[in-house]
Amino acid sequence: MAGVIARRARKQRAFRWAVLIVLGVFFLLPLVAMVEFSTRDSNTWSLLIDWPQLSATYPDLSDGIVASLLQAALTAVLMLLLLVPTAVWVRLRLPRLRRLVEFLCLLPLTIPAIVLVVGLAPVYAWVNYFLGGSSVTLVFAYTILVLPYAYRAIDAGLSAIDVKTLAEAARSMGSGWATVMGRVVLPNIRSAVLSAAFLTVALVLGEYTIASLLNRTNLQVAIAFLGKSSATMSVAVSLTALLLAFVLLLLLSLFGERRSSRRRKESTS
Amino acid sequence: MATRPRLRGTALLGTLPFFAYVAIFLIIPTLVVVIGAFASNDGGATGENIKALGNEYILDAFGRSIALSAMSALVGAVLGAVLAYALATARPDGVLRRVVTAAAGVLAQFGGVTLAFAFLATIGLSGFVTVFLQDHGIDIYSGGVWLFELPGLTLVYTYFQIPLMVIVFLPALDGIRPQWREATESLGGTTWQYWTRVAGPLLGPAFLGSTLLLFANAFSAYATAAALVSQGNPIVPLQIRSALTSEVILGQANVGKAMALGMVIVVSVVMGLYTLLQKRTAKWLG
Numbered sequence: 001m002a003g004v005i006a007r008r009a010r011k012q013r014a015f016r017w018a019v020l021i022v023l024g025v026f027f028l029l030p031l032v033a034m035v036e037f038s039t040r041d042s043n044t045w046s047l048l049i050d051w052p053q054l055s056a057t058y059p060d061l062s063d064g065i066v067a068s069l070l071q072a073a074l075t076a077v078l079m080l081l082l083l084v085p086t087a088v089w090v091r092l093r094l095p096r097l098r099r100l101v102e103f104l105c106l107l108p109l110t111i112p113a114i115v116l117v118v119g120l121a122p123v124y125a126w127v128n129y130f131l132g133g134s135s136v137t138l139v140f141a142y143t144i145l146v147l148p149y150a151y152r153a154i155d156a157g158l159s160a161i162d163v164k165t166l167a168e169a170a171r172s173m174g175s176g177w178a179t180v181m182g183r184v185v186l187p188n189i190r191s192a193v194l195s196a197a198f199l200t201v202a203l204v205l206g207e208y209t210i211a212s213l214l215n216r217t218n219l220q221v222a223i224a225f226l227g228k229s230s231a232t233m234s235v236a237v238s239l240t241a242l243l244l245a246f247v248l249l250l251l252l253s254l255f256g257e258r259r260s261s262r263r264r265k266e267s268t269s
Numbered sequence: 270m271a272t273r274p275r276l277r278g279t280a281l282l283g284t285l286p287f288f289a290y291v292a293i294f295l296i297i298p299t300l301v302v303v304i305g306a307f308a309s310n311d312g313g314a315t316g317e318n319i320k321a322l323g324n325e326y327i328l329d330a331f332g333r334s335i336a337l338s339a340m341s342a343l344v345g346a347v348l349g350a351v352l353a354y355a356l357a358t359a360r361p362d363g364v365l366r367r368v369v370t371a372a373a374g375v376l377a378q379f380g381g382v383t384l385a386f387a388f389l390a391t392i393g394l395s396g397f398v399t400v401f402l403q404d405h406g407i408d409i410y411s412g413g414v415w416l417f418e419l420p421g422l423t424l425v426y427t428y429f430q431i432p433l434m435v436i437v438f439l440p441a442l443d444g445i446r447p448q449w450r451e452a453t454e455s456l457g458g459t460t461w462q463y464w465t466r467v468a469g470p471l472l473g474p475a476f477l478g479s480t481l482l483l484f485a486n487a488f489s490a491y492a493t494a495a496a497l498v499s500q501g502n503p504i505v506p507l508q509i510r511s512a513l514t515s516e517v518i519l520g521q522a523n524v525g526k527a528m529a530l531g532m533v534i535v536v537s538v539v540m541g542l543y544t545l546l547q548k549r550t551a552k553w554l555g
Contacts, residue, residue: 033397112489119298
């Protein structure tokens with residue numbers, strides 16, 4: 001029996017490396033190709049680092065980068081303002097509404113962005129009327145787009161702590177609701193809030209559908225536009241954006257891992 | 270004093286911002302699509318838009334969308350399951366597994382314009398691989414440039430489908446206990462019997478469910494195809510784009526809404542089946 005298991009372990013190891021090498025090549029090849037493609041013109045990368053030069057040469061691109069960063073930051077803020085107080089409040093005072101809130105938050109998963117944009121067009125006619133056609137207004141649509149992912153992260157964070165007891169303890173010592181939120185609940189779900197914000201930033205930086213079809217600009221729209229005139233530059237920017245998203249999401253997954261391993265340790269001790 | 274979970278006016282007020290926001294930016298857009306699909310240009314009710322879905326070019330687009338989604342889901346599911354199995358046999362807390370699952374998490378989100386450009390740099394007309402192979406006498410486009418058509422889209426889509434499969438299928442594989450294999454062996458079963466009689470039926474619902482999720486993922490994808498395909502509108506999302514951007518053509522806008530409604534229905538049915546299969550999976554492998 002031991003011989004059979006050892007032989008199987010050997011076979012599994014060989015199989016594992018074969019699979020990893022073949023698929024590894026498939027996944028790394030486009031990244032290597034992007035590096036090769038973007039270095040064909042030696043000026044590309046030095047231009048990308050030189051911000052004043054870049055915004056002079058490709059004003060659309062620098063506009064897109066600024067717009068995307070602004071959108072990402074504001075979406076994260078709006079998402080947190082909207083979601084955290086509601087999720088906490090529903091848990092404390094309106095448990096019957098929890099299913100409804102969850103359903104609404106997960107609804108965007110079944111509505112593709114291309115469909116949402118069809119319905120958003122008339123809504124955005126009003127947004128244009130009241131707030132103007134700035135690309136920052138995309139934040140409203142993006143908050144809906146990130147709702148499922150952000151909700152899951154925050155809900156998981158809230159499930160891990162006893163919100164009710166914490167809130168009642170704080171209330172019985174005379175603190176108001178603002179203190180309960182800001183100084184009791186929020187510090188306890190800090191990592192969940194952080195992962196929701198990370199996911200939001202990563203998703204917003206990669207968004208193209210809504211921005212392009214509502215005739216607004218962001219990073220992806222600028223890259224797609226640039227691709228028509230300067231392929232090398234657009235590939236270089238794509239690679240940079242990709243690496244940025246990589247770093248963000250890797251940080252997120254490593255962070256999440258550390259959190260869960262710490263929790264495992266706590267529960268075993 | 271315990272607060273009783275009663276629906277009181279003041280308590281409801283706290284959720285007002287959330288519900289108002291969701292109503293404006295999610296519920297109204299959804300209703301615009303649903304109602305618009307049944308509205309004529311002057312606002313009356315009509316079945317014309319739905320009937321227009323029977324037009325050949327729209328039916329073809331749906332057919333191609335479904336073929337593309339099914340193909341990329343199938344390829345992604347099989348290769349992703351193989352990769353997930355390779356990871357499941359590795360040490361659960363080893364470096365290899367952690368790095369690959371983290372990378373899968375990133376790559377599953379990777380789509381859109383950047384992905385399209387990555388593939389243009391790789392197998393575009395002047396891409397890295399294309400040029401390399403040309404120098405060695407192989408022309409991958411001797412039969413026509415297939416990158417901008419369905420085969421090309423399928424290939425590009427597998428790039429985010431395989432990682433997604435790894436993420437959703439790995440938990441099911443982890444639910445398989447080694448004792449089940451040992452039990453099969455001690456009863457005289459072969460490896461083949463173990464896979465077809467024990468592990469296969471157990472993993473079947475999970476595999477099918479994951480494949481459905483991949484299908485929905487590919488079916489709703491827009492940005493990658495939009496950046497890659499510049500001529501014609503082979504798939505439904507691109508048809509909707511042309512209906513949206515050419516609103517000057519009378520009647521087109523509401524046909525776009527009917528197509529959007531069609532997409533929602535397809536995705537909802539697929540996701541409903543996915544949820545059912547997920548429940549079945551949880552029974553054994555939860």
